[in-house]
Amino acid sequence: MDERAVRELLAALTDSAGTPLLAEELITSVTVEPGWIAVILTEQPVPRDVLVRAHSHLSAACAGYEVELRCGGRVFRGGYGFGAKRHVIAVIGGKGGVGKSTIAVSLSLTLAAMGFRVGVLDGDLNGPDIPHMLGVHPKKDRQRGAWPRERVNAIRAPQSRRKPYQRWGLEVMSVGFVVTERAPLAATGRWLVSSLLRNLIFDVAWTADIIVIDAPPGTGEEIQVMVRELPLSGAVFVTTPQDLAQMDAERTLAHLREHDVPVIGMVQNMASLSCPHCAESIDLYGASTRLEDAGVRVLGRIPFDTRLSVTADRGLPLVLGDPRGPVAYEFARISASVRRWLADRDQQLLDAAAA
Numbered sequence: 141m142d143e144r145a146v147r148e149l150l151a152a153l154t155d156s157a158g159t160p161l162l163a164e165e166l167i168t169s170v171t172v173e174p175g176w177i178a179v180i181l182t183e184q185p186v187p188r189d190v191l192v193r194a195h196s197h198l199s200a201a202c203a204g205y206e207v208e209l210r211c212g213g214r215v216f217r218g219g220y221g222f223g224a225k226r227h228v229i230a231v232i233g234g235k236g237g238v239g240k241s242t243i244a245v246s247l248s249l250t251l252a253a254m255g256f257r258v259g260v261l262d263g264d265l266n267g268p269d270i271p272h273m274l275g276v277h278p279k280k281d282r283q284r285g286a287w288p289r290e291r292v293n294a295i296r297a298p299q300s301r302r303k304p305y306q307r308w309g310l311e312v313m314s315v316g317f318v319v320t321e322r323a324p325l326a327a328t329g330r331w332l333v334s335s336l337l338r339n340l341i342f343d344v345a346w347t348a349d350i351i352v353i354d355a356p357p358g359t360g361e362e363i364q365v366m367v368r369e370l371p372l373s374g375a376v377f378v379t380t381p382q383d384l385a386q387m388d389a390e391r392t393l394a395h396l397r398e399h400d401v402p403v404i405g406m407v408q409n410m411a412s413l414s415c416p417h418c419a420e421s422i423d424l425y426g427a428s429t430r431l432e433d434a435g436v437r438v439l440g441r442i443p444f445d446t447r448l449s450v451t452a453d454r455g456l457p458l459v460l461g462d463p464r465g466p467v468a469y470e471f472a473r474i475s476a477s478v479r480r481w482l483a484d485r486d487q488q489l490l491d492a493a494a495a
């Protein structure tokens with residue numbers, strides 16, 4: 141396989157009138173390396189169905205190659221973007237401190253226990269918490285402050301991608317591994333945020349089938365980029381049942397819907413507390429139904445449990461420390477729903493391809 145052969149294959153892909161789907165001038169460059177074909181298209185957006193057809197055409201003709209199409213910064217590797225039957229899901233919330241990182245870690249560990257290969261990506265570029273929560277503290281390989289530009293712009297073949305860290309059976313990647321945890325990089329500006337996030341998804345040698353992104357609070361630059369530019373299969377909301385938290389989440393929801401990112405459901409966190417004296421369950425917040433009213437289904441409810449915060453500081457997540465406890469049980473239910481949802485999404489693509 142070489143560049144000319146790839147260009148010929150693309151030229152042969154035509155619509156019913158015989159016009160090439162990807163005209164010669166739309167193809168900026170073609171790179172062929174062992175096991176990898178990267179086609180860079182124009183900066184102009186190319187319709188998704190054209191990307192899908194070009195990708196499946198090249199993949200079918202080039203067995204043994206990972207095929208990647210890039211177009212105006214977006215990357216497409218098949219499936220929903222990250223690859224066939226591979227998924228990127230965002231754990232998102234709106235409000236700060238509602239438990240997104242805690243839920244992202246527990247969900248990832250539970251999905252891994254179900255047999256998936258799972259990666260956790262810390263999407264909080266300015267306040268990365270995942271390394272601390274998982275107890276991963278790599279010493280080497282960090283640089284203070286800046287993320288080198290050439291790293292951001294690089295398009296690298298699979299064998300030269302940066303390896304994620306391994307912890308508790310998960311693959312883990314965080315901007316905190318590149319800059320020190322105490323001096324996080326001031327990642328502001330659309331260009332930097334978008335390059336960093338794309339790099340952390342596409343230029344890391346993930347073997348995971350599911351990447352769980354721990355999103356930062358608010359609706360800032362990272363969220364904008366995730367929703368617009370990352371290949372999200374879906375999003376899981378985390379909120380408390382408080383109306384204020386759900387109001388913030390509603391704003392994020394509107395944003396997701398505007399960009400056609402499907403919502404898998406929500407986890408209500410810190411919904412109740414079991415009284416340490418009489419074991420009675422106490423509701424901690426009013427029971428807002430704002431998100432449910434907006435059509436988001438409840439995947440599960442996690443009680444307030446001090447062990448969740450204590451174990452987070454020790455870097456040993458509770459679902460591992462107490463795998464038979466009620467919190468682990470609730471996460472198993474939540475993860476089973478997520479697994480079913482992802483299987484349905486895969487089926488939808490297969491149905492669309494067969495139609």
Ligand SMILES: Nc1ncnc2c1ncn2[C@@H]1O[C@H](COP(=O)(O)OP(=O)(O)OP(=O)(O)O)[C@@H](O)[C@H]1O
Pocket residue numbers: 233235236237238239240241242243264269355356357409410442443444445446447448449450452
């Ligand atoms: N169900 C729970 N019971 C007790 N403590 C919890 C629970 N969920 C989260 N916490 C604790 O609450 C704090 C905030 O949680 P976490 O960092 O996961 O929230 P977050 O939404 O990711 O925050 P941020 O918006 O700052 O990223 C942490 O100290 C965490 O350990």
Ligand SMILES: [Mg+2]
Pocket residue numbers: 240241242264269354355356
């Ligand atoms: Mg967080």
